[in-house]
Amino acid sequence: MKRALLTVLEIGLLLPVCASIPIHAFIVCDADGSPAVATETVRDHISNLNLVFSQVVMDFELVRLAMITNENWLSISSSNSAQHQALCATAHGTGGIELYYVEEIDDCVAFKTPSGLVVSRDANGLSVAHEVGHLCGLTDIYDDHEGTTLRVTGRSSRNRMPNDYGRPDFSIPHAKRLERLLMYGYQNSSKLAITGGDIYGLGRSVRRNEESGNYELVWDLYNVEVGFWEHGTRTPSCD
Amino acid sequence: MSKKVRVVVMVAVLCGLHAVAEESCSRDVVVSAVERMSRLEHAQDRLEAMEAYRVRSGFSAEEWAGILFDIATNRNDRFVLQDMSRYASTNRLESLEAIVFDAERERSFRLAAFRVYALVDGFGERTSSLVARKSRAQNPDDQLSPRKLWLQINAMLPTNDVRRMSFENRMNIRQAGEND
Incomplete structure (x- = not known):
């Protein structure tokens, strides 16, 4: 009896871990039915997503792939909130992640809205994985940024990744290590790693301005919230 | 040429060479900084970085x-x-405008040039005039339709933007559509 109860408890604990996260993908088409991206592209992105997030035992399943015919949504301006809100209202609240594939976005390759991700044909699997990282609660990390004089210098050390596990190579410059992280703020083809613990780097933290009393984003060197065990969630949300 | 003149000429040449080297060096630095900033994942982030730089x-x-x-046209980089x-x-x-009409260039780059054109013009008369001219000059091989x-x-x-409504009224949409 005790054993059976334990088994039920174990299954109950593991189920949320093992359940696939449903992906609802929509491809915008022009009036002639010509799609913004091929269906293979979407499948390729999902398989990349699964590859990256297998590190944290997350699995995504494409449960819907539908076409939307509306040529006004082929080209999206990330600053035109009325436009992308209308696009993302197509299937909000599915309980999974909604991906909207468009021909192009004016100033980036993919971006997060409160109701789903907008992805252009210029995006690759890593761009989508990076945005999903945000939906899972992780933030961007940098080695440097023109917006601040702060820089990450020096080598990696245990102190710079206190809650991360394994036996990392401490001989490499810490900035090089950051380039391998999924949440690295610059695009590259080697950013795949999701760490368990937070990592020291350059990030934006919320501070209270003593004079105005307002909270503002400021650049700082600290243990940035990229660690999945510390700040990640397996129930990604756009909010 | 006297020795004195020769020295003066030599110094002038060296100064000139140094200035050229310095200029090309600083230009390389700027190009490389823009190249790096253009790889930032988020558009807002890029804006902040560029403005600070x-x-x-x-x-x-x-x-x-x-x-x-210059950087954008050399690299065909629509984001820059x-x-x-x-x-x-x-x-x-x-x-x-020359880019919008340049059929040799990639369509997405030409579209970006048009967006910048419209933004800089404030979606004004010149923008509608450009689309009208593009409509008249449409070449069947040109991938960028009016x-x-x-x-x-x-x-x-946005759909309720006053400038959009006035633009719609000014433009002959049907003519642009026929050339599509």
Whole structure:
């Protein structure tokens, strides 16, 4: 009896871990039915997503792939909130992640809205994985940024990744290590790693301005919230 | 040539060489900084980085627009071109128009040039005139149709935007559609 109860408890604990996260993908088409991206592209992105997030035992399943015919949504301006809100209202609240594939976005390759991700044909699997990282609660990390004089210098050390596990190579410059992280703020083809613990780097933290009393984003060197065990969630949300 | 003159000439040549080297070096530094900033994942992030770099380096908005324009056109980088819209003045409209009409260039890059054109012009009379001219000059082999340009306007302005309504009234949409 005790054993059976334990088994039920174990299954109950593991189920949320093992359940696939449903992906609802929509491809915008022009009036002639010509799609913004091929269906293979979407499948390729999902398989990349699964590859990256297998590190944290997350699995995504494409449960819907539908076409939307509306040529006004082929080209999206990330600053035109009325436009992308209308696009993302197509299937909000599915309980999974909604991906909207468009021909192009004016100033980036993919971006997060409160109701789903907008992805252009210029995006690759890593761009989508990076945005999903945000939906899972992780933030961007940098080695440097023109917006601040702060820089990450020096080598990696245990102190710079206190809650991360394994036996990392401490001989490499810490900035090089950051380039391998999924949440690295610059695009590259080697950013795949999701760490368990937070990592020291350059990030934006919320501070209270003593004079105005307002909270503002400021650049700082600290243990940035990229660690999945510390700040990640397996129930990604756009909010 | 006397020894004194020869020394003066030599110093002048060396100073000139040094100035050229310094100029090309600083230009390389700027190009490499823009190249790195253009790889930032998020558009807002890129805007912040570029503005901070521009202010720190002492470039005026017009100078910066010129730098971004050169880099964008050399690399066919539509994102760098798009970033230029924040700094460009109407002085750049002719160069941008040349890109919109340049059938040799990639369609997405030409569309970006049109977006910047429309933004800099404030979706005004020159923008509608450009689309009308594009409509008249449409070449069947040209992948950039006036209808595509029209859709860019739709993408940039909310449906209830007054400028969009006046633009719609001014434009002969049907003619643009026929050439699609």
